[in-house]
Amino acid sequence: MTDSPAIEARGLTKRYGSFVALDHVSFAVPRGQILGYLGPNGAGKSTTIGILVGMLSASEGSVFFGGHEFRRDDYAMRRRLGYVPESGGLYETMTGFEFLQMTARLYHLGEKEAERKARGFLELFELERAMHQRMGTYSKGMRQRVLISAALLHDPELLFFDEPLTGLDANTALLLKDLVRQLAQDGKTIFYCSHVLEVVERLCDRVIILDKGKAVADGSMAELRSSTDAATLEQIFQQLTHEEDTEARVRQFQSLLRSEP
Amino acid sequence: MSGSAPPAETAWPPLVSKLFEFLGVDQIQYQTLVRSGFLIDLRASAQVASGGRETETPLRSSLTLYAVYSAFLGLLAFAIPAGLYGRVMMIFGMTLMGMIMLVDFGVTLVVPEDLVILGWRPISSRTYFAAKLTNALAFIAMFAGALFTLPSILGVFSKGASMLFPLLFLPCAVLGSVFVAGLVAASYAALLRVFSAERFRSAVNYLQIAMMATLMVGSQLGPRLEGRNALRAMRGQSLDTAAWSWWDLLPPHWFCAPSEALLGGAGARTLALSAMAFTVTAALFIVLTRSLSFRYLEQVHGSGSSAPSPNRSSDGHTPLILRAISTLFRTNEENVMFNLIRIVIARDRQVRLRVYPMMAYSLVVLPAIILFPASSGERHVSMGLMNITPLIVLTLLPSVILPLLPYAGESQGAWIFELTGFENSGSVASGIKKSLFCLFLAPLASISLAGLAFFVGMGQAALWVVFGLSSSMLLTQIAFMGLYSGLPFTRKMVKGKAASRMAYVLLCYLVIGALGALAYFVLDTTIRVLIATGVLIAGAAVLNSIGNSNFRPFDVGPQTDEPVGLIQ
Numbered sequence: 001m002t003d004s005p006a007i008e009a010r011g012l013t014k015r016y017g018s019f020v021a022l023d024h025v026s027f028a029v030p031r032g033q034i035l036g037y038l039g040p041n042g043a044g045k046s047t048t049i050g051i052l053v054g055m056l057s058a059s060e061g062s063v064f065f066g067g068h069e070f071r072r073d074d075y076a077m078r079r080r081l082g083y084v085p086e087s088g089g090l091y092e093t094m095t096g097f098e099f100l101q102m103t104a105r106l107y108h109l110g111e112k113e114a115e116r117k118a119r120g121f122l123e124l125f126e127l128e129r130a131m132h133q134r135m136g137t138y139s140k141g142m143r144q145r146v147l148i149s150a151a152l153l154h155d156p157e158l159l160f161f162d163e164p165l166t167g168l169d170a171n172t173a174l175l176l177k178d179l180v181r182q183l184a185q186d187g188k189t190i191f192y193c194s195h196v197l198e199v200v201e202r203l204c205d206r207v208i209i210l211d212k213g214k215a216v217a218d219g220s221m222a223e224l225r226s227s228t229d230a231a232t233l234e235q236i237f238q239q240l241t242h243e244e245d246t247e248a249r250v251r252q253f254q255s256l257l258r259s260e261p
Numbered sequence: 262m263s264g265s266a267p268p269a270e271t272a273w274p275p276l277v278s279k280l281f282e283f284l285g286v287d288q289i290q291y292q293t294l295v296r297s298g299f300l301i302d303l304r305a306s307a308q309v310a311s312g313g314r315e316t317e318t319p320l321r322s323s324l325t326l327y328a329v330y331s332a333f334l335g336l337l338a339f340a341i342p343a344g345l346y347g348r349v350m351m352i353f354g355m356t357l358m359g360m361i362m363l364v365d366f367g368v369t370l371v372v373p374e375d376l377v378i379l380g381w382r383p384i385s386s387r388t389y390f391a392a393k394l395t396n397a398l399a400f401i402a403m404f405a406g407a408l409f410t411l412p413s414i415l416g417v418f419s420k421g422a423s424m425l426f427p428l429l430f431l432p433c434a435v436l437g438s439v440f441v442a443g444l445v446a447a448s449y450a451a452l453l454r455v456f457s458a459e460r461f462r463s464a465v466n467y468l469q470i471a472m473m474a475t476l477m478v479g480s481q482l483g484p485r486l487e488g489r490n491a492l493r494a495m496r497g498q499s500l501d502t503a504a505w506s507w508w509d510l511l512p513p514h515w516f517c518a519p520s521e522a523l524l525g526g527a528g529a530r531t532l533a534l535s536a537m538a539f540t541v542t543a544a545l546f547i548v549l550t551r552s553l554s555f556r557y558l559e560q561v562h563g564s565g566s567s568a569p570s571p572n573r574s575s576d577g578h579t580p581l582i583l584r585a586i587s588t589l590f591r592t593n594e595e596n597v598m599f600n601l602i603r604i605v606i607a608r609d610r611q612v613r614l615r616v617y618p619m620m621a622y623s624l625v626v627l628p629a630i631i632l633f634p635a636s637s638g639e640r641h642v643s644m645g646l647m648n649i650t651p652l653i654v655l656t657l658l659p660s661v662i663l664p665l666l667p668y669a670g671e672s673q674g675a676w677i678f679e680l681t682g683f684e685n686s687g688s689v690a691s692g693i694k695k696s697l698f699c700l701f702l703a704p705l706a707s708i709s710l711a712g713l714a715f716f717v718g719m720g721q722a723a724l725w726v727v728f729g730l731s732s733s734m735l736l737t738q739i740a741f742m743g744l745y746s747g748l749p750f751t752r753k754m755v756k757g758k759a760a761s762r763m764a765y766v767l768l769c770y771l772v773i774g775a776l777g778a779l780a781y782f783v784l785d786t787t788i789r790v791l792i793a794t795g796v797l798i799a800g801a802a803v804l805n806s807i808g809n810s811n812f813r814p815f816d817v818g819p820q821t822d823e824p825v826g827l828i829q
Contacts (some may be wrong), residue, residue: 053381054380054381055376055377055380055381073385075383075384075385076383078381078382078383079383081381083381085377087377088374088377088378089377089378090378091297091301091374091378093300093301093304094297094300094301094304098297098300102293102296102297103382105289105290105292105293106290106293106294106379106382106383106384107382107383108289108290134304
């Protein structure tokens with residue numbers, strides 16, 4: 001079990017009718033690694049996470065955690081997962097406290113322990129004053145802090161983050177980045193999906209770049225630099241995802257803005 | 262549930278715990294999900310009932326409203342025999358329950374967002390389903406209680422009823438309500454089997470609209486048709502519970518059968534229909550247990566993630582009929598309003614769900630008049646009433662459609678008008694009215710024409726449809742000036758204006774009544790109808806120019822007023 005990768009995807013494919021959202025993607029993530037999972041919009045990042053956490057079924061391929069094949073009805077395995085979704089993920093009519101308390105109870109934490117954890121996480125993320133307000137009234141950053149708490153409070157071994165910094169202020173973003181590093185040092189495996197290339201470059205041990213449902217790059221920053229002759233992750237990303245010359249596109253925008261009706 | 266779960270600290274009796282274990286339902290998770298479900302549904306229903314804004318007691322208001330409404334209908338108990346009374350109440354209650362499930366509490370059964378929130382957590386489909394079912398049944402019981410308790414008690418006073426009527430009828434009514442709720446949920450599940458994920462969402466939309474229209478028409482026609490039997494019954498014939506009829510195909514008759522059997526003696530018909538009621542309800546829930554799971558939610562969720570389906574107008578060509586209609590809209594503002602209303606109604610599910618059934622509701626007048634029982638109780642069509650059918654259908658339409666156009670916050674993107682403004686407000690008003698005419702009045706007039714022509718001939722039908730249209734245009738002007746001034750999609754409901762608007766509503770209904778009486782008693786020659794039509798059109802034209810010149814798109818009333826719910 002210890003030699004086996006913490007997370008392993010073998011030939012993951014997801015089709016919606018004739019549309020292929022994910023096309024035979026394979027990778028293995030060792031225990032304690034922070035994997036950056038990148039790609040343009042619609043590349044299949046969230047679909048990959050959906051399959052990995054057992055929310056979506058794959059059209060083809062398998063997922064293994066610690067060498068064991070993950071089946072969707074394997075609830076013992078599910079207890080080891082934590083997931084911060086990109087959007088949604090909370091009931092807006094509940095208060096932050098109620099939501100976290102509910103989440104803790106779903107993992108069989110006792111009433112008092114659930115209450116303690118919910119209160120503790122909300123205080124840690126500076127939400128104590130809003131904890132009894134409905135989450136529909138929360139700002140994007142406040143919701144994100146609740147989502148992160150709801151993913152962490154049962155102390156999972158495998159963490160899946162989908163754009164976790166969305167809406168967070170600079171201080172909370174810094175706190176989260178430090179927290180992610182610390183969690184990885186404690187042996188937890190982090191699957192980190194983001195558009196913010198600078199953060200991924202600084203935070204992740206390894207990067208996979210996805211484009212049109214296919215993995216087009218997989219390696220550490222040093223490996224990616226040497227294989228692409230690019231200095232930054234931004235340039236690597238641009239090269240591999242066939243992004244057009246952005247300067248030319250900016251000029252096109254300018255001419256469109258200036259044009260008479 | 263997984264064997265690694267920590268032991269549950271629970272005070273539940275051992276027998277209940279054993280039952281949960283036998284069913285494979287995790288007790289703690291079930292308890293947690295049910296508790297949260299009530300919280301979410303009660304608060305969500307509060308927001309639905311108040312048009313997205315939070316209010317304190319909307320659920321209590323809704324329950325009270327349904328109770329009062331059903332109690333009024335329950336007064337029928339003093340006029341008709343027990344068996345018939347039970348059937349009328351069952352038709353009414355079951356259709357209303359269907360509407361509640363479709364519009365307000367469908368959310369209790371199908372919650373796609375559960376997939377992202379709960380779909381990845383260690384919750385089995387059985388636990389999830391058991392909790393969902395408990396929530397749904399609690400809501401059904403609550404609404405069934407509001408709808409059927411008072412009528413059940415009043416049923417004691419119906420002819421031939423025993424004191425046991427409430428005790429026997431109420432459980433049957435609750436079972437009928439459970440059936441309706443199950444039918445709605447099972448219809449969704451069946452759609453997922455028939456349609457691909459890409460087409461599921463639009464299929465659900467059309468199903469909801471069709472079911473809602475059927476229920477609205479059914480709730481009006483059902484009791485009327487039973488009313489024909491009532492007249493016969495009141496002439497001394499008792500309701501024969503042993504006699505089969507085509508009406509036994511309707512579910513409300515099945516669910517009345519158990520109480521009829523217990524109150525009036527079991528016969529082949531009542532026993533067979535009772536068996537049907539129990540079997541069909543059980544079958545529905547077997548279908549549901551096999552369908553409602555995270556897998557089901559994934560399919561619902563997947564329908565939103567799928568590749569876009571080919572769009573018919575993606576080639577850039579506007580259909581000929583739209584091009585023809587758009588020639589009526591001469592200014593930019595008129596065109597903008599037409600396209601906005603047309604597109605929002607075509608694409609916004611919530612708006613369609615309210616507007617289309619209301620159109621069906623307006624049309625109910627035609628068959629209701631055909632089926633209107635004369636004093637003899639025999640089939641009889643009143644030609645005078647028949648002729649004024651288009652008038653009733655078309656004048657009712659503005660009053661039911663205008664308030665249903667979305668309010669502020671309900672339609673994304675309408676804020677753009679507040680930023681950009683309009684050069685010519687009069688043209689905006691004109692565009693809204695013309696849109697109403699082209700999108701609703703003209704199609705409904707065509708349907709009325711076709712229906713009426715079948716009975717009175719094309720010439721006569723056309724004459725009365727034009728009269729109805731001109732009446733409707735006059736009413737639209739009055740309603741637009743007094744009731745629904747301001748741009749749809751940005752309009753806010755303002756508490757302070759409610760009372761003054763009531764006066765306009767009464768005025769509108771007074772005008773409808775006066776026009777109806779005029780048509781029924783005075784307009785007995787073609788030339789009189791034509792003269793009246795001309796006068797109405799002239800009146801509408803005068804009000805149109807006054808209304809357009811005074812139109813303020815963003816006149817939303819005093820800003821200090823608290824917003825109020827749509828349903829209060």
